[in-house]
Amino acid sequence: MQFLRQLFAILRLNLSGLTQRVGSSLTILVGVTCAVGVLVSMLAMGEGARQQELATVRPDRVSLSTTGSRFGQGSITRDEAAVIPGLPGVRKDAKGDPIVTLESVVIIEGRRRVTGNRIYFPLVGVTSNISELAPEIHFTAGKMFQPGLHELVANNSCTRQFTGFEIGDRRPLRGGDWTIVGHFDQGKAQQCTVLADVQTIMTAFSRNTYSRVVVMLKSAADYDLFRDAVSANPALHIEVQHEKDAIEDAFKPLNGILNFVSLFVGTIMAIGATLGAVNSLYAIVDSRRREIATLRAIGFSASAVVVSVLLESILLAVPGALLGSLVAWLLFNGLAASPFGFSFQLSVTASLAVLGVEWALAMGLMGGLLPALRAARMPISTALRAT
Numbered sequence: 001m002q003f004l005r006q007l008f009a010i011l012r013l014n015l016s017g018l019t020q021r022v023g024s025s026l027t028i029l030v031g032v033t034c035a036v037g038v039l040v041s042m043l044a045m046g047e048g049a050r051q052q053e054l055a056t057v058r059p060d061r062v063s064l065s066t067t068g069s070r071f072g073q074g075s076i077t078r079d080e081a082a083v084i085p086g087l088p089g090v091r092k093d094a095k096g097d098p099i100v101t102l103e104s105v106v107i108i109e110g111r112r113r114v115t116g117n118r119i120y121f122p123l124v125g126v127t128s129n130i131s132e133l134a135p136e137i138h139f140t141a142g143k144m145f146q147p148g149l150h151e152l153v154a155n156n157s158c159t160r161q162f163t164g165f166e167i168g169d170r171r172p173l174r175g176g177d178w179t180i181v182g183h184f185d186q187g188k189a190q191q192c193t194v195l196a197d198v199q200t201i202m203t204a205f206s207r208n209t210y211s212r213v214v215v216m217l218k219s220a221a222d223y224d225l226f227r228d229a230v231s232a233n234p235a236l237h238i239e240v241q242h243e244k245d246a247i248e249d250a251f252k253p254l255n256g257i258l259n260f261v262s263l264f265v266g267t268i269m270a271i272g273a274t275l276g277a278v279n280s281l282y283a284i285v286d287s288r289r290r291e292i293a294t295l296r297a298i299g300f301s302a303s304a305v306v307v308s309v310l311l312e313s314i315l316l317a318v319p320g321a322l323l324g325s326l327v328a329w330l331l332f333n334g335l336a337a338s339p340f341g342f343s344f345q346l347s348v349t350a351s352l353a354v355l356g357v358e359w360a361l362a363m364g365l366m367g368g369l370l371p372a373l374r375a376a377r378m379p380i381s382t383a384l385r386a387t
Contacts, residue, residue: 024280025316031273032320032363033327036356039266040328043355044346045337046258052344053251054244056136056187059220060091063246064213064230067239075209076102080236084213087229089222093132099216101126101133104198106205108173110162119162123152123173123194125201133216134186142167142182147197150204153182158192165194174204191344214243270359274367306373313368314361321360325353 064084066075084090085098092098104125111118128147131137145151150173158165170177178196186193202208217226227240241249325348333348 027276027280028273028313028316028364028367029320029323031276032317032360033324035266035269035273035363036321036324036360037327038269038324039262039359040325040348040352040356041332041346042262042265043259043352044328044332044348045344046255046262047349047352048337048344048347049251049255049258050248051347052191053247056134057244057247059242059244060217060222061133061243062215062217062223062226063241063243064215064238065211065241065246067237076211076213076238077209080238081210081213083233083235084215084230087226087233089217089226089229091216091218093129097129099129099132101130101214102198102210103212103214104201104205104207105211106201108171108194110158110164110192112161113163121192121194123196123201125196125198127198130195133214136187137184138186139182139184142180144182145195145197148200149197150176150178150200151181151196152178153184153195154180155184155186155193158194159183161192213238266359270363274363276367278367278370309371310365310368313371314364317360317364317367318357321357322353324360325356328356329353 064076081102085100090098090100105122106125107120108123109118109120128144131144139153140156142153145153152171154165164171165180165183167180167183169180171180172178198210202210215226217223223240223242230236230238230240329348332346335346337344337346
């Protein structure tokens with residue numbers, strides 16, 4: 001109890017003198033604000049990318065691909081694909097047909113509207129029942145492609161970002177020119193998505209296997225039933241995943257790069273802010289040598305002095321964390337980005353703000369430790385003689 005009384009007494013004394021130490025206090029505040037602001041805004045890229053990846057995910061959809069293959073890079077044979085619609089747990093449409101979509105993915109080239117830079121993105125060949133599998137697709141212009149024809153449909157993100165995706169535009173692909181016949185929206189997705197008839201794509205690009213198969217289940221609860229049926233069939237060498245898990249696995253490399261860059265840059269900024277806090281707190285401790293020595297002389301413990309300096313450092317860091325998170329949200333939340341050809345919007349979330357506060361607390365703790373120990377070890381007689 002005596003320790004707490006001493007601690008709060010010293011802390012009140014420390015905080016009451018902040019107006020006399022404006023320069024040192026602002027150094028800590030600004031350093032922490034910059035470090036947290038940079039960290040949160042950088043991490044907002046990874047969070048925005050993840051939200052974009054999972055924008056249209058449904059729990060009753062499952063992804064099937066060749067065991068061990070990457071997302072959209074499988075090699076499912078036609079014989080294997082023919083077995084899947086008859087498995088238990090598969091939902092059927094109003095006509096009684098299983099809602100199973102076969103996909104074949106190829107890479108095509110586009111050019112950005114503003115810069116003209118060349119960029120590559122996937123063209124996905126799908127079966128014509130894609131609207132049953134993905135009810136989030138809504139056509140805003142034109143029509144759906146017709147099977148057997150060289151026709152493409154693109155989401156509106158393509159028309160905003162790239163040239164050559166207006167209705168009627170013709171794009172040279174293998175097998176001749178392909179015509180843009182429709183535009184659609186797909187929920188909150190920002191990534192350019194181009195669809196065509198899967199059999200026409202496979203013929204044009206001389207492919208005999210599908211990249212993956214997507215199945216709509218009767219309900220999310222049928223996942224285990226469907227997966228067990230696939231595993232029990234010796235003719236199927238296929239891996240079944242929830243759509244969410246398949247997409248997250250596919251984008252792990254991108255998310256890993258974004259998070260590494262964010263934490264690397266954030267760590268450098270944090271080190272700089274921590275060193276600035278150390279120097280400022282050293283200056284504060286030196287300017288209060290006589291005051292600290294007097295407190296020690298009249299019976300205040302060294303541990304109370306140490307903890308009070310640490311708390312002062314932490315309390316100065318917290319406003320910087322909140323201000324840094326606010327600045328990141330005001331400047332970067334919703335900002336469009338397209339690293340590595342993947343388009344998304346930065347997202348500054350409450351969880352990132354909490355992480356920023358935790359980061360600031362760590363900086364305050366590390367920044368205040370050495371000055372606090374110096375204050376506690378300061379010889380009383382030497383400090384009292386100091387002018």
